[in-house]
Amino acid sequence: MDLIEIGKKAKAAAAYLGRLGPADKNRGLRASAQALLDGEAEILCANQEDVIRAMAAGMSRALIDRLELTPARVQAMADGLLQVAMLEDPTGEVLSMKERPNGLVIGRKRVPLGVIGVIYEARPNVTADAFGLCFKAGNAVILKGGSDALESNKAIVCWLKKGLADAGISEDAVCLISDTDRETARKLMRLNQYVDVLIPRGGAGLIRTVVENSTVPVIETGTGNCHIYVDEGADLEMALNIIDNAKTQRIGVCNACESLVVHRAEAQRFLPLLRKRMEEKQVEVRADAEACALVPWFVPATEEDWGSEYLDYILSLKLVGSLEEAIAHINSYNTGHSESIVTRDYEHAQRFLNEIDAAAVYVNASTRFTDGNEFGFGAEIGISTQKLHARGPMGLEALTTTKYIIYGNGQIRE
Amino acid sequence: MDLIEIGKKAKAAAAYLGRLGPADKNRGLRASAQALLDGEAEILCANQEDVIRAMAAGMSRALIDRLELTPARVQAMADGLLQVAMLEDPTGEVLSMKERPNGLVIGRKRVPLGVIGVIYEARPNVTADAFGLCFKAGNAVILKGGSDALESNKAIVCWLKKGLADAGISEDAVCLISDTDRETARKLMRLNQYVDVLIPRGGAGLIRTVVENSTVPVIETGTGNCHIYVDEGADLEMALNIIDNAKTQRIGVCNACESLVVHRAEAQRFLPLLRKRMEEKQVEVRADAEACALVPWFVPATEEDWGSEYLDYILSLKLVGSLEEAIAHINSYNTGHSESIVTRDYEHAQRFLNEIDAAAVYVNASTRFTDGNEFGFGAEIGISTQKLHARGPMGLEALTTTKYIIYGNGQIRE
Numbered sequence: 001m002d003l004i005e006i007g008k009k010a011k012a013a014a015a016y017l018g019r020l021g022p023a024d025k026n027r028g029l030r031a032s033a034q035a036l037l038d039g040e041a042e043i044l045c046a047n048q049e050d051v052i053r054a055m056a057a058g059m060s061r062a063l064i065d066r067l068e069l070t071p072a073r074v075q076a077m078a079d080g081l082l083q084v085a086m087l088e089d090p091t092g093e094v095l096s097m098k099e100r101p102n103g104l105v106i107g108r109k110r111v112p113l114g115v116i117g118v119i120y121e122a123r124p125n126v127t128a129d130a131f132g133l134c135f136k137a138g139n140a141v142i143l144k145g146g147s148d149a150l151e152s153n154k155a156i157v158c159w160l161k162k163g164l165a166d167a168g169i170s171e172d173a174v175c176l177i178s179d180t181d182r183e184t185a186r187k188l189m190r191l192n193q194y195v196d197v198l199i200p201r202g203g204a205g206l207i208r209t210v211v212e213n214s215t216v217p218v219i220e221t222g223t224g225n226c227h228i229y230v231d232e233g234a235d236l237e238m239a240l241n242i243i244d245n246a247k248t249q250r251i252g253v254c255n256a257c258e259s260l261v262v263h264r265a266e267a268q269r270f271l272p273l274l275r276k277r278m279e280e281k282q283v284e285v286r287a288d289a290e291a292c293a294l295v296p297w298f299v300p301a302t303e304e305d306w307g308s309e310y311l312d313y314i315l316s317l318k319l320v321g322s323l324e325e326a327i328a329h330i331n332s333y334n335t336g337h338s339e340s341i342v343t344r345d346y347e348h349a350q351r352f353l354n355e356i357d358a359a360a361v362y363v364n365a366s367t368r369f370t371d372g373n374e375f376g377f378g379a380e381i382g383i384s385t386q387k388l389h390a391r392g393p394m395g396l397e398a399l400t401t402t403k404y405i406i407y408g409n410g411q412i413r414e
Numbered sequence: 415m416d417l418i419e420i421g422k423k424a425k426a427a428a429a430y431l432g433r434l435g436p437a438d439k440n441r442g443l444r445a446s447a448q449a450l451l452d453g454e455a456e457i458l459c460a461n462q463e464d465v466i467r468a469m470a471a472g473m474s475r476a477l478i479d480r481l482e483l484t485p486a487r488v489q490a491m492a493d494g495l496l497q498v499a500m501l502e503d504p505t506g507e508v509l510s511m512k513e514r515p516n517g518l519v520i521g522r523k524r525v526p527l528g529v530i531g532v533i534y535e536a537r538p539n540v541t542a543d544a545f546g547l548c549f550k551a552g553n554a555v556i557l558k559g560g561s562d563a564l565e566s567n568k569a570i571v572c573w574l575k576k577g578l579a580d581a582g583i584s585e586d587a588v589c590l591i592s593d594t595d596r597e598t599a600r601k602l603m604r605l606n607q608y609v610d611v612l613i614p615r616g617g618a619g620l621i622r623t624v625v626e627n628s629t630v631p632v633i634e635t636g637t638g639n640c641h642i643y644v645d646e647g648a649d650l651e652m653a654l655n656i657i658d659n660a661k662t663q664r665i666g667v668c669n670a671c672e673s674l675v676v677h678r679a680e681a682q683r684f685l686p687l688l689r690k691r692m693e694e695k696q697v698e699v700r701a702d703a704e705a706c707a708l709v710p711w712f713v714p715a716t717e718e719d720w721g722s723e724y725l726d727y728i729l730s731l732k733l734v735g736s737l738e739e740a741i742a743h744i745n746s747y748n749t750g751h752s753e754s755i756v757t758r759d760y761e762h763a764q765r766f767l768n769e770i771d772a773a774a775v776y777v778n779a780s781t782r783f784t785d786g787n788e789f790g791f792g793a794e795i796g797i798s799t800q801k802l803h804a805r806g807p808m809g810l811e812a813l814t815t816t817k818y819i820i821y822g823n824g825q826i827r828e
Contacts, residue, residue, distance in 0.1 A: 015745065019769065098790070104779055106789060113801050114771065192625075196801050211606075212629050217802040220631075238824045245826035331429065353819045355433065357528065364520055365822025374827070375520055375818070378514070387610050387815040388631040389525050389803035401801040404769045404789070408779025410652045412659035413788070 004289050006142060006175045007115070007194025013140040013172035014114045020029040020169070022089035023349035025136055028169040034080035035315050036128065039155065040074045042233070047124065054148050056124075062252075065121045077128040077156070087378045091138045094405075105407040110400050111140030112388045114196040117188055118381075119210055122146035122200040127156045130201070131174045133381045135292055137399035140173050141315040142195065144188055144204075147180030154178060189214035191330030201382055204309070219390060219398070221382035224254035224337035225309045226367040229352070230328045231343035232263040236270050238364065239342040240277050243315075245366040246340070248281045252311045253381060255370040259306065260317045261326045262291075267319055278315065287317040306333045323348050326354050334358055336385040338367040358393035359385060416602050418724070420556060420589045421529070421608025427554040427586035428528045428625045436503035439550055448493040449577030450542065453569065454488045460569035462539065467661060468562050476666075481536045481563055483616045489660035491542040491570070493534075494793070498546040501792045504810040505552045508819075519821040526552030528610040531602055535616040536560035544615070545588045546793045551813035554587050556609065558602055560616075561594030568592060574719050601695040603628035613777075615796050618723070633812070634647055635796035638668035638751035639723045643766070645757035646677040650684050652778065653756040654691050657729075660754070662695045662778040666725045667783040668797060669752050672721065674731045675740045676705075681733055685709045692729065700802040701731035737762050741769050750774055750799045752781040773799060784812045 019023075034041065053072045090110060097107035118130040124137060133269040134141035145153040153176055161171040175182060189198060189210060197257055198218045200210035207222050213390055230239045244256035262270060268289070275295050278285050286305045287298035296315065305316040306329070320326045330339050340362035341352040349363045361368045370393060372380020375394030382388040390398035431439075450457065461483040468478055511521035519715060522633060530553045532544040541557055548555035559567040566592055575585040593599060603612060603624060612632045614624035621636050642660060643652045660671035676684060681704070691707050692699050700719045701712035712731065719730040720743070734740045744753055754776035755766040763777045776783040786794025791809030800806040804812035 015769070015771070018771075100788070100790060104783060127467075159648050161488070217631070217800055219802070233826070241824065241826055249827055348822075355429070357429070357432075358817065360818040360820060362820045364819060365821055365825040366827050368827040369463065369518060369820065369825065370818075374514070376514060386631055391815050392818050401805050403772065404774040404784075404806045406774060406776045406779060407763075408777055410649070410655065411779040411783065412655055413663055413780050413782040 002127055003177065003184060003191065004194075006177060006226055007191050009172040010115045010140040010142050010175050011194045013170050013368065014112065014411075016141060016170050017135070017173055017214055019085040019140045023127060024167075025089065025138070026085040026319040028167045028173070029081045029085040029132060029136065031167035032131070032160045032163030033078040033085075035155065035159040035166065036078045036081070038072055039159035039162070040071060043074055043107070043152065043155040043159065044069055044071070044124075050149055051152045051264075059148065063122065067124065067152070068126055069152060071256065073125060075274075080129055081132045084136045084379055087136060087214060087396060090400050094404065097360050102408065102411050106317065107405045108402050109405050111403050113399055113401050115140050115142060115194055116192070116399065117142045117144065117195045117198040117216065119148065119185065119188070119198065119200045119202075121206060122148035124149045124156060126153035126201055127153050127176075128160065128293075130381060131160055131394060133353050134399055137396045140175070140179060140198050141400055142175045142188070144177045144185060150178065150180055151371055152328045156395065188211055189216060192216050197277075199382060219384050219387040219394070220392075221381070221384055222254050223255070223309055223335045223385060224383075225258050225307060225333060225335045226338045227261055227330045227340070228367065229240050229260045229330065229341045230263060230266055230270060230346055231323065231340070231341055231345060232265040233344050234263075234266065234342040235344060236266065236273060239270070240273055240339065242342055242366050243274070244277055244281060245314055246284055246368050248313070249366075249368055251313065253368075255367050256311070257367050258308060258310050258316065259333065260315055261329055262317065263326070264319045264321050267291065267294055269401050274317075281313070283313045283315055285315050285317050287318060290319050291317050308333065323351060327352065336387075337383065338362065338370040340365060341369050361381065416772075417591065417598060417605065419532050420591065420610075421605050422429050424529045424554040424556050424584040424589050424607045427584050428526065430584050431549070431554060431587055432526050434552065436630065439503065439552070440499040440589070442578050442581045443495045443499040443546060443730065445551065445581035446545070446574045446577030447492040448491045449573040449580065450488055450495070451571070453573035453576070454485060457488055457569040457573065458483055458485070458565065459576060460565040463565045464536075464563055473562065473755055477536065478585050481538065482567070484540055485548045485568060486562055487539060491539055494543055495546045498550050498793055501810060504814050509816065517823065518825050521819045522816050523819050525817050527813055529554045529556060529608055530813065531556045531558065531605070531609045531612040531630065532598065533558045533599065533614045533616075533620065534560065535600070535620060536562035538563045538566035538570060540615060541567050541590075542574065543793070545574055545794065547810060548813055551810045553813055555589065556589045556602070558591045558599060564592065565592055575782070580633045597657050600627055603630060605675065606630050612660055612795060633796070633798050633808070634800040635808075636668050637749045637799060638670070638721055639672045639721060639747060640669060640750060640752045641673045641675055641754070642671050642727055642745045643675040643744065643753070643755045644677060644680055645683060645737065645740075645755055645762050646679040647758050647761060648756040649681065649758060650680065650687060652685070654687055656754065656756055656778070657688070658691055658695060660726070660782050661697055661729055663780075663782055665727065666784075668723075670725070671781050672723050672730065672731055675743055675749065676731065677740070678704075678733045678735050681708055682703065688731075695727070697727045697729050699729050699731050704733050705731050713799065723749065737765060741766065745771050750801075751797065752776065752784040754779060755782050767824075771799070
């Protein structure tokens with residue numbers, strides 16, 4: 001289908017969805033979840049086509065693992081939709097309402113964004129997840145998944161639409177773009193007339209492409225060069241456990257720790273302990289010259305290391321002489337995601353929280369908690385690393401906007 | 415000065431401003447206001463250079479009026495800064511804080527955006543206004559004004575910096591880009607490393623250029639094709655007064671009415687009254703065939719008229735057969751700014767408020783009220799017509815973001 005045609009259908013569906021109440025939307029979500037289960041055999045079969053094609057094309061084992069669906073994963077998609085059905089509807093609330101001196105009553109109401117475009121890679125579960133969250137917040141969604149998952153996505157969207165139809169709800173609430181060429185993606189990024197927001201989900205390359213080419217407003221998600229700073233006088237055992245967790249509990253995620261900053265006063269005691277733990281966990285530590293002199297096992301770091309999001313068993317390490325230096329270093333190289341201080345000092349904790357410029361700033365905890373579920377949002381559409389609109393984990397509220405509603409009785413401006 | 419250099423200075427200033435309390439910021443605003451008055455002669459002299467150059471270049475009378483400063487206008491700029499000093503500081507508030515089951519305490523705090531870029535045309539008063547609002551919200555501002563106002567802007571910024579220095583505050587809180595070529599503007603639009611947000615202020619052409627070329631997140635402001643819908647059974651006298659006010663009280667503004675939609679059932683009675691009033695006010699009415707048949711004085715409209723923001727003594731007029739048709743027409747052609755219904759019908763009022771997709775939706779009032787002062791915000795940096803981050807008049811709060819602050823005691827993720 002032509003992109004303009006998809007845009008028109010989605011815009012009409014958005015107007016329709018904006019009028020649906022929570023009971024209708026939840027019915028739609030439950031019916032879609034059931035449809036995914038009903039369509040399991042067909043979805044798995046389509047997915048096998050994608051997997052066979054990907055294998056033939058030499059896709060890496062890790063990427064094929066993300067692409068491949070199983071009965072358990074189809075069940076997880078369905079469960080995800082049911083879980084979203086249980087979350088509170090974020091729309092309709094009037095956040096404030098006040099009478100002005102001229103008698104106008106001005107209120108601010110939470111409403112859906114309208115049409116949301118989601119551009120993502122070859123992870124077919126995103127298809128159902130993104131639909132569920134956008135739909136619950138009253139938005140129509142236009143999905144543009146990676147070409148490697150096209151058959152899977154077509155099958156999933158086909159069954160989601162069937163579920164909506166079963167519930168008597170417009171199928172245009174979810175639209176899949178089945179042209180997977182770059183030109184179509186670029187057109188979508190400039191479809192301002194029909195698309196209110198674009199959310200890219202995937203690696204740094206995808207996100208950069210969307211930010212650079214889009215005229216539709218974008219919510220930037222993802223890249224995380226997360227730091228942990230071990231302060232002078234910190235509980236070193238706590239620091240080791242937090243670093244270990246933030247680095248190794250899951251490697252390929254944006255809230256994993258990539259960079260370590262250690263106060264010089266703790267170097268002699270702490271670096272040998274760090275070396276031992278990282279060696280056990282097979283993590284390579286790329287350190288500055290001073291740290292390398294203390295622990296020759298460390299690998300010398302280059303300037304590039306300070307800004308790297310490795311997503312791998314690698315950690316950079318820099319020694320500093322003060323809290324100020326630590327904050328300045330982190331604010332220079334971080335990506336606005338998550339940063340943590342390990343400290344016993346009250347004043348240092350407060351200054352770190354105040355002065356670090358990032359979506360989530362921690363004291364004495366692992367950066368791995370930056371996540372919609374861990375924050376209690378129930379689900380998330382991504383983690384915003386920009387400052388406009390939404391910052392940090394984005395739940396349903398990030399998929400809404402507000403409008404002013406004004407009650408008058410003939411007021412004109414003097 | 416080189417753009418990268420300006421970016422670095424502004425980013426450093428933003429970190430510094432983020433640590434200033436409201437008392438320091440207000441002292442800076444008062445000192446800057448005083449400095450503008452101290453520098454009046456120099457500012458007016460620089461402005462005369464701009465005005466003479468503009469006249470020689472054949473600039474229109476209307477634009478020269480926007481460019482020219484007078485003692486009263488310098489006073490107004492200074493008063494504006496004093497007014498901003500009296501507004502509440504929007505930053506520092508912790509909007510929510512809650513303990514999670516694992517003991518992490520997660521709070522959401524309102525903080526400055528960081529570095530704000532403002533791109534505008536030849537209105538030197540924007541220089542002081544934009545600085546005042548950005549500064550009060552704790553942001554550094556990079557200003558890129560129109561080349562026609564360059565000497566004026568240089569003088570104003572020089573005196574603002576002097577005021578800040580007098581107050582012991584970093585002068586880098588306000589930076590002016592004095593290269594006025596397009597290439598520099600384009601570089602600013604891609605200065606993601608240093609600039610957090612861009613706000614274009616000016617005509618539709620400027621805004622389109624910024625939206626199309628910027629990789630820095632943009633808050634789109636401005637264009638308003640505002641509609642008034644006269645419902646079946648409306649108070650026609652009220653309708654006339656609202657239309658008259660919204661169209662003619664001030665012509666060149668984004669919240670002026672450009673398009674009229676009238677229920678067919680009122681056409682016979684209402685159109686002759688409308689003709690009389692519009693003829694008196696010298697407003698040309700461009701109407702559909704049916705309305706022209708009733709009132710041959712109307713000029714036939716073309717398809718292009720439905721989407722036009724005239725900013726002139728022109729009004730388009732379309733007849734419709736129902737509320738649904740009116741809503742569909744408005745949602746097709748509006749620019750997401752301000753729309754109003756004149757009605758006596760409770761159900762119609764509620765449906766219009768719910769179903770119209772715009773920043774401000776009115777019942778029985780003029781669209782001219784969409785304005786930061788009229789909404790009680792004290793001041794505004796512009797009116798957002800996009801849905802991300804801020805929608806409608808933007809006061810100080812729109813110049814802030816939030817960050818999550820998380821207090822732990824050694825938590826790691828399982």
